[in-house]
Amino acid sequence: MFFSVTQEYQLWCARIDGEFYIFVDTPGFDDPKTTNEEVFRNIVDCVEAIKDYAIFTGILYVHKLDSIYSAGQSVFIDWLQALCGSQYLQRVTFVTTKWDEIAPIVLEDKLAQLEEWTEKWSVFLKRGALMYHHGKKYDTNGIDLGIILAAKADGQERRRQARSMISRHYKGKQSIYPLLVLELKRGTNIEDTAAGQSLGIQRPVGESTPQISRPNWFGMFVDLLLWPLKRLQAFVSELTKYLPHIASRQRIGRKGMEIIITMPLGAEIALGWGGKGLYVDSPPDDLDGEDGDFEVADEWDGNGEDLFAGFGDTPDERLFAEAFRQAMDERGSGRCLVM
Numbered sequence: 001m002f003f004s005v006t007q008e009y010q011l012w013c014a015r016i017d018g019e020f021y022i023f024v025d026t027p028g029f030d031d032p033k034t035t036n037e038e039v040f041r042n043i044v045d046c047v048e049a050i051k052d053y054a055i056f057t058g059i060l061y062v063h064k065l066d067s068i069y070s071a072g073q074s075v076f077i078d079w080l081q082a083l084c085g086s087q088y089l090q091r092v093t094f095v096t097t098k099w100d101e102i103a104p105i106v107l108e109d110k111l112a113q114l115e116e117w118t119e120k121w122s123v124f125l126k127r128g129a130l131m132y133h134h135g136k137k138y139d140t141n142g143i144d145l146g147i148i149l150a151a152k153a154d155g156q157e158r159r160r161q162a163r164s165m166i167s168r169h170y171k172g173k174q175s176i177y178p179l180l181v182l183e184l185k186r187g188t189n190i191e192d193t194a195a196g197q198s199l200g201i202q203r204p205v206g207e208s209t210p211q212i213s214r215p216n217w218f219g220m221f222v223d224l225l226l227w228p229l230k231r232l233q234a235f236v237s238e239l240t241k242y243l244p245h246i247a248s249r250q251r252i253g254r255k256g257m258e259i260i261i262t263m264p265l266g267a268e269i270a271l272g273w274g275g276k277g278l279y280v281d282s283p284p285d286d287l288d289g290e291d292g293d294f295e296v297a298d299e300w301d302g303n304g305e306d307l308f309a310g311f312g313d314t315p316d317e318r319l320f321a322e323a324f325r326q327a328m329d330e331r332g333s334g335r336c337l338v339m
Contacts, residue, residue: 013227017167022054029079030072037201040079044180044190051181057170058091059084059178061121065098065110069120075199077120082198085179090128093169094121099135099148132165134158142168228257228273235327236261236271242323260284267316280324282317 010025026043029036061080067073084092102110118125125131137147138161149158177185183193190196191203229250236248236259247262256274258281263269270284 014163014166016163017171019167019171021057021166022050023060029076030070036072036075036079036199040195040199040201041190044184047181047184051184055175056091056177056181057173058093059088061092061094063094063096063117065096065102065114067117069116073120079195079198081123082193083178083180083195084124085182085194086127087176088178089124091170091173091176091178092124092129093165094124094129094131096131096133097135099133100150102148130169132162132169134162137161138164140164229259232257232259232271232273238327238330239323241330242326243319258284261320263316263320265314265316267314269317269320280320282320 011022012025013020013022015021024046026046027034027039029039031039059080080092081089096114118131121129121131133144135149135151135158137145137149137157139145142165149161151158180193180195189203191201233250239261240246243261243263245264248259250257250259256272256279258270258272261269261271267282268284270279270281272279272281
């Protein structure tokens, strides 16, 4: 679970290096469309909704290089420190952006500004927090190579770099909680948490206190959990171009969300998404402990060698594999993700 700072409330997920992550985006402080207290209370609502089910892996502090330090920024940094508590400061990553938009003539000035910001973040960095310059190229050890990647021309490489950063910074880390989560688990009132006190939040008094319109976190999480099924359904619709005489049904299998496809000759094949990613199961797991031929592939490699290893012993399996390849080829990418 990550918290990053954007202009609206969003929930999205990604599978990176074998691990499943949920990202929660919230507005930052000093947003003219809302208040700092409202942003905080909405974050608390989100934490309350998932604190017993998720591992709070880290916090991504997204920082535009052209940002100007202000009193509001100072308030946010103090609040973030209070939210984390001393043990969790190491789980913050300061993500700088807009590198490809800097003209060479002002690069030196921007780097000087970044040094000033680094001083503001020093309490985090001294406790193990890290920095990541989104839009720059790193080697496999996380060393900045000094190469700036263009947003459009190098978009795929930028995404790969970002995913690698998440893996480097967070994969396999010991599970620890931000102080705010520990306080809420103990039943501490929002106003009495360290983060709440940092903002000077007062306990509402009387029935005249205005009600704040907040995101429906529960609904957002339900939609997120249904995301794999929706993507599978869309892909099966594409398969019907090449397999016009198939029937399908959906279910939650022991390995993940599945769509069971009944092939023309009667064989059943499960196309699913679970903790290990995309998989094909033939015959499908019967839910009573008997597994089929379970194969997994993180990404489509152009021919399906990973996904269809040991697959294709029957006419229906060969037909399915060929239709799958055709559908992927139509998407126009040798490494196109199904999900």
